[in-house]
Amino acid sequence: MKSPRIAILGFAIESNRFAPVSTRADFVSRAYLPAASLLDDARKEAPVMTPEIPAFVRTMDATSPWTPVPILFANAESGGPVEHAFFADTLREFEHRLREALPLDAVYICEHGAAITTEEDDPDGAVFTLVRSIVGPTVPIVATIDLHANVSDRMVDAVDALISYRRNPHTDMAERGAEAARILTELTNGMRTAVAHVRMPVCAPPTQLLTAPGTGPYAEMIRRAEALDDPRIVNVSIVGGFAFADTPKNGLTVLVTTRGDAPLAHQVANDLVSYAWQERAAFTPVLTPVDEAVRLAKATSDDPSLAPLLLADVADNPGGGGRGNTPFVLKALLQYEVQDAILGVITDPDLVVDAYAAGTGQTLVARFNRTETTVHSEPFDAPARVLKLHDGKGVGRRGQLAGCSFDLGPCAALQIGGVTVIVISKRHQCHEPMFFEMFGIDIARARVVVLKSRGHFRAAFDEFFSDAQIVSVDAPGLTSPILARFDFRKLPRPAIPLDDVSTWSPTVRAVLPRSELR
Template sequence: MSDPRVAILGFAIESNRFAPVATRADFVDRAYLGGDQLLADARSPAPVITPEIPAFIRRLDQSGAWTPVPILFANAESGGPVDHSFFKETLALMERGLRAALPLDAVYICEHGAAITTSEDDPDGQVFEMVRSVVGAAVPIVATIDLHANVSDRMVDAVDTLISYRRNPHTDMADRGADAADILMEILQGAHITVAHVRMPVCPPPTQLLTAPGTGPYADMIQAAEALGDPRIVNISIVGGFAYGDTPKNGLTVIVSTREDVQFARQVALDLVATAWRERAAFTPELTSLEQAVALAKAAGDNPALPAVLLADVADNPGGGGRGNTPFILQAFLKANVRNATLGVVTDPELSAQAHALGVGASFTARFNRTETTVYSEAFAATATVLQLHSGSGIGRRGQLAGCSFNLGPSALLQIQGVQVVVITNRHQCHEPAFFEMFGIDIATVRTIVVKSRGHFRAAFDEFFSPEQIVNVDAPGLTSPILSRFDFKRLPRPVVPIDDLAEWVPQIRLLSK
């Protein structure tokens, strides 16, 4: 088909059932772009949107003449359930945009896949079904999702191909956007897709979904899928899920898309889930206690001959809905007199504003979480000195944010006893060295780095810390990997690793697109 008209849209957020409601402001602060504004950002040198859409556009640009039809892309930092009225408004805007753009030859949906709203457990499914209802059964639709998506049957049924990330940390987002373009062009040229879809009674905590070789059964599944290399395979998506969504569609999901060979797709899906089921005990996390972590930091600060350490505050990961402001590691450091440590990034707009008002060199009583009332966001105070101030804007240097613009809002570097603390305004997980380096910090000289992040930091801080130097700390928070600590209401039970489940018979759905 020459010069196809391809619509582009998406609603991307990872929703933690236990976190505060995500509002319009959360999306506007990150990305809420439509029409020409969306297209301009996607083709800019440092987009604010996620890499999939720019890569999708680049690949179609390379393939020949086509007409992009940008509708709307909404993206926010992971948070709680989305305000349903805002979601309904956004869905209506997308529908109006699609109807106004008809006729269309194809649609690309860039979704996260783990959204919930205050009234709906599957808004992603609603987006997908809306698109299908507008464009009709004959128009190809491809979608990309995060490997932390919670995949519903309606999501799989509404699109021709569902494509998830394969790397965690997510260094392959652009690759998956390019895959979406390639698959879409193949369908436009007449390819027919058959799908096998199976969900497992397994809800791994995010710490158990790394994909580097040797990191567990999820990595083993990814490697096995990539090793197949069979020409019948269009795409294999192995979606680990997001347990904190607490939805009926939770569960590790495998979607095998093939070129008109549904029985082959079925067998591949069965083989892949068998691998994970045999190794399911490895989905139980092993963490380092807060006391042990503090001892490591204390030793690293007191003895330069020891290796430096990176402590991951995995239970307060803004990338999973954490608020980025729990005080437990910082308080423990101060009590133990830990030295030569840097901690970030702490989300506290009021504290950052106060530091900016006082100016560099000012000493004052830093009151953390003075207005935050969320569980685990305990208020405390400490004497601090303002070392540096920054606008919080920059371009990522490594890992997931490499080449992408970020905006942390007014930010400050505070010295509190032997600990430097980076305080920001706009909630964001710490997965980029630039968040420290924008203050002139030489990470290579710091004995202990603490990041409020679950795992994406690994792709960016690997130039400073080997896997052996990285420690996942067991502290309280909204994203604790110890899932038994959460009061799940909708999660299918029994489920590994919360429950002891000895037997399971896969139920596979087969579809022809």
Template sequence: MAAPRIAVLGLHHEGNRWAPVVFRQDMRITRGDALIDDSRAPHPRVTGGTVGFVREMDATGPWTPMPIVLADAGAAGPLDHALLGEIKEEMRRGLEAAMPLDGVYFAQHGAGISTGSHDPDGEMYALARRIVGPKVPIVTILDLHAMVSDEMVDSVDYVAAYITNPHVDQMARGAECARAMRALLGGLKTAKAFIRLPIQAPQVTQLTAPGTGPYSEVIAYGQTQLDATVLNVSILGGFTYGDTPYQGMAFIVTTRDDPARAKALCRELAQRAWDARQRFVPHLTQLDDCVAGAVARGDDPALPAVVIADVADNPGGGGRGNTTWLLRALYAAEAKGVILGHMFDAPLAAEAHALGVGARFEAHFNRAETDERSQPFRVPAEVVGLSDGVFVGQEGGSRAGMTVDLGPTAVLRVGTVTVVVITKRQQTIDPGYFENVGVSVTDARTVVVKSRGHFRAGFSKYFRPDQIIEADVPGLTSPNLGNFEFRNVVRPLYPLDRDATWTPPAW
């Protein structure tokens, strides 16, 4: 075949039902040649799944990229439904204009929601299928926090979900999708099996490093089953806070045209996870205990340093990244050697930049925030550092080699606590998020991160797993599922319903 014409497009959105609605100005939209050019740049800004696919396609032969649009909202509230319609319309027009196509690649996340739809991802895949017809391969990458609908699985030929959490294999899975695309172009036929279990595992129980729990075990087992017939095993923990009918742990097995093998393995994997369901329960540390530990470490250098993960306010799950429960308590307790990041507060960062290094002022956190969990906090502060917030992600982290842009950033000394304030809401991914503004991680006794778990990859060079605790404070991403009023999930759903039952499909 002459250089195949491959459409590249996607929606990257993890929708938290309780977070503020996303409008166009809240999205990063990359369209046309910029999508391909950025993927080929030394330190890209687009998603790792896009970069991995483009680079592997480049490396494996000629192709004609037909870039359309990548709409990236990250983890945030539901998309405004009109905005979703505009994105889908841009995708429709782009796909139709790019015809005849030989293949379609979705650089997708898979946990999208809008104010009027529970399944934007499935709608996009089905739209593409209608346009290109049944024979043109459609390949998609998915975040392992995707909420998987039947329409998503039925509309595509090949699915590759991340197998790591923290997500350090985004580029590798994108590359896998490129190789699958080449095979499909060469005549490969796939058969898939799909099961969605009624387990909504709180996000902190979905780690994949060895020894971190049942999710890591079933993912590792799935990877041992890959062979000449089993091409991909994707096990998606799902996104706890989407509140859609597609909540649940999803198992997708893709084989080389062997439906029986796909079904048998899919059922076995689901059964393994179901049998382990009682272990999908988080172990959180109460605020008082977090603070007492920080005070003790500040006073006794012999104690090992600790990371406190503010898992309930994870911008990577739609959290606002600005709740003040830990900041207020650690400040009041005068815990020594505390660094805390990353507080999303654009007005405060701008004020600190205007005042300059050395200025002392009354910091007013959350002056412009409306979410009730992000309470205002006024406290005397000193500006001790400023930066533009742009740097390259550290090796080992889930943004390794990629451009990180926190926007104008300020380091404030608030009593005994050093706080990093940023302009663009995002989670703390690796130690560079502190070190690039002159805040030492290795000198700190307690490091507070606004992150559910992605920090674990980058911070593992300084902290063992037993030096990490997860705080139980309020927030939009609290692992305490009882804190949320779910309206759209299919009940019963474990562990919301401890008596939930499941029967394997008869097939």
């Protein structure tokens, strides 16, 4: 039996329509891996790519002989719409490499699923349909996506199985890559799938899509799906969506994939969305205003008998397209004279240059956002002392970045009043303790920790803070969970929590076996 030739490719970015345009440089800065380097990185001990492809490769290596055919993987930090010319170039590269690689026995696509470009609302669908058009109707295709993906009909129709993460924070990316390998192996051995696909009028902010037990209806939907014990079911993916993409395909989506059993897929999908609809009120966020949050921080810093506090600056999350540089929480900490606080990370390459020019131990006027003109990125000056400089390179030790290489660019730890502030050059959300620890900072000794992250930090900072010690702060920013603050133009309306929707009946589609659909 010949070893199957399996192509590997992906275009992964979460796009916030309200953020500045993402360019080729943003992808090159994070992970732009052409065919010649894709497989090498996937097999490194600490790859720069996300964990799905490495896990897929490891699982295939351990399963049976196969021939990997690396095409291209492009990944960037969440940002604004992708410059369309760059996406078009990437699509042409996919096409050229795939046609050159024919014949293929299967394809694995690793996407985020919430991309948009300056001209295209569904680039993920464009990638999926391109692949299908090249390899033909009978070659198995499996794709993995983030649970914050926005799923279009053409994404579903182009592949045999669409697998989303089940954990938020995303600690199961490797598991989903391994699952993709197992499903693709089964497909190459003749299995055919049937899929039920239903989209709800729910465009929840990311803060309402946590998956720890007891955190809301989204977590309960996933728990119910995982409790299903039926060998006919291949996969159940409950895709929360990403509201800030502002596309016609927005909406919480349920995908049920079975081994050719369309009625079962339909029933499971219907049951899951019916439960979520009953609990729809829980998709509305509750946050703590900045002043109230910082008063809590002040009390915590003044009273050692109180438990330390973590303030999550959820509205300026680079992991959702935020610029990572809004000054509102920092200014409030200084105003209230909060002590023993650490804040990470602020993206300001100009300030890092100044810190390097001043040198360790020296003072300077920290001028934040002198060239950043994005809304909410307000200029702000404060006297500071340079505590330490770092090249910004390291390997994550916990949570989503565990075992993955990261590069924040040149960085500086600055002392500003009672707050130690980590300033970086390459925009990144703060969801990894090493972002502090690489400066020798002991997080456990801080009375107050402020993170520019929405929720992924919970999987890494849980060794320091319980849920009861975490406060989600309502400050201005491009990722504010208060969706009414955004001028949505393309997101389907009415939608919860933006609108009061009292009645809805699910429409389930694409339930025929895939062999019949082709």
